[in-house]
Amino acid sequence: MTLVTWILGSIAGLVLAWFAVATLRHNLRIRRLAHAVAALPAAEYDALLARIDDFSPHVSTACLLIDTNRSGALIDTLNATSRIGGVPYVEDRDVDTVLSQGTRFLLQIRIPEQMGRSPWKGNLLVLFATRARVHCFRYHDPDDRKLSLRAKSLAQGEARPLRAVRIPRAPYGEKRHRNLFAPALLLREIPGLRDSVAALTSEPEAFLAMALAPTAWSTNFEMFERIQVGGSPQWVQTPETPHCRICARSMTFIAQVGCSASRALSSYNIGDVVYIFGCSQHLDEITCHLQFT
Numbered sequence: 276m277t278l279v280t281w282i283l284g285s286i287a288g289l290v291l292a293w294f295a296v297a298t299l300r301h302n303l304r305i306r307r308l309a310h311a312v313a314a315l316p317a318a319e320y321d322a323l324l325a326r327i328d329d330f331s332p333h334v335s336t337a338c339l340l341i342d343t344n345r346s347g348a349l350i351d352t353l354n355a356t357s358r359i360g361g362v363p364y365v366e367d368r369d370v371d372t373v374l375s376q377g378t379r380f381l382l383q384i385r386i387p388e389q390m391g392r393s394p395w396k397g398n399l400l401v402l403f404a405t406r407a408r409v410h411c412f413r414y415h416d417p418d419d420r421k422l423s424l425r426a427k428s429l430a431q432g433e434a435r436p437l438r439a440v441r442i443p444r445a446p447y448g449e450k451r452h453r454n455l456f457a458p459a460l461l462l463r464e465i466p467g468l469r470d471s472v473a474a475l476t477s478e479p480e481a482f483l484a485m486a487l488a489p490t491a492w493s494t495n496f497e498m499f500e501r502i503q504v505g506g507s508p509q510w511v512q513t514p515e516t517p518h519c520r521i522c523a524r525s526m527t528f529i530a531q532v533g534c535s536a537s538r539a540l541s542s543y544n545i546g547d548v549v550y551i552f553g554c555s556q557h558l559d560e561i562t563c564h565l566q567f568t
Contacts, residue, residue, distance in 0.1 A: 331441035337506030361434025378403035499533035
């Protein structure tokens with residue numbers, strides 16, 4: 276072995292060792308924060324989210340669907356309809372189409388009534404995926420009595436309820452990569468929030484990020500770690516607003532789903548973010564657009 280080879284091998288070994296240590300420290304930090312958030316009593320967790328939700332009507336807002344198994348005050352009948360996994364809501368008229376596509380249930384979203392300007396408020400969107408695309412079915416008046424008995428065959432893992440929390444939106448960061456829901460922004464803008472979170476942890480920003488995205492594996496609260504309903508889309512790449520195939524009008528943004536929010540979505544590797552658009556004139560015309568980082 277020459278001296279040069281030995282030196283290069285040593286450098287490579289040091290780099291790998293540094294990377295391994297950094298990764299281990301990151302993973303331990305995430306686990307520690309996740310456990311701290313999980314250990315937060317339901318009443319305190321609800322109070323934290325309620326403080327954000329109550330402030331949000333005073334500024335531009337959107338609803339984030341927070342993935343949590345807690346049975347708290349902010350989960351009601353409407354929000355509990357939104358869930359990841361479990362048995363999807365599919366009516367008899369659609370179940371054959373779903374089965375013939377060989378699809379896998381991703382999640383379903385009930386558009387909250389808080390989204391007052393949305394023509395889809397109160398509607399239920401059910402998302403299925405194939406290896407190539409995401410399919411979205413819309414139900415304007417879902418009723419469990421109409422649920423297809425064959426929908427049980429589409430069940431995907433244990434159901435995890437989603438709750439809607441209104442979050443203020445404002446530019447934060449560089450224009451191309453703005454995080455409209457940055458924890459630093461929330462801590463800065465919402466009176467008393469930083470003091471409340473600081474009483475729980477020495478890392479307020481990271482703790483808040485984990486509280487708002489319990490399935491995330493980072494503290495950055497990126498767009499692929501959350502489910503956003505309403506507002507404006509946060510594009511991974513260049514904006515690509517679709518047009519209605521019936522009237523050719525630009526479609527309206529309804530929601531976006533990050534791959535980290537659903538294991539089924541991330542395992543398919545079909546996109547980092549799924550953007551859901553609909554035509555405000557033809558409400559059943561809904562399309563899902565995928566983008567990668």
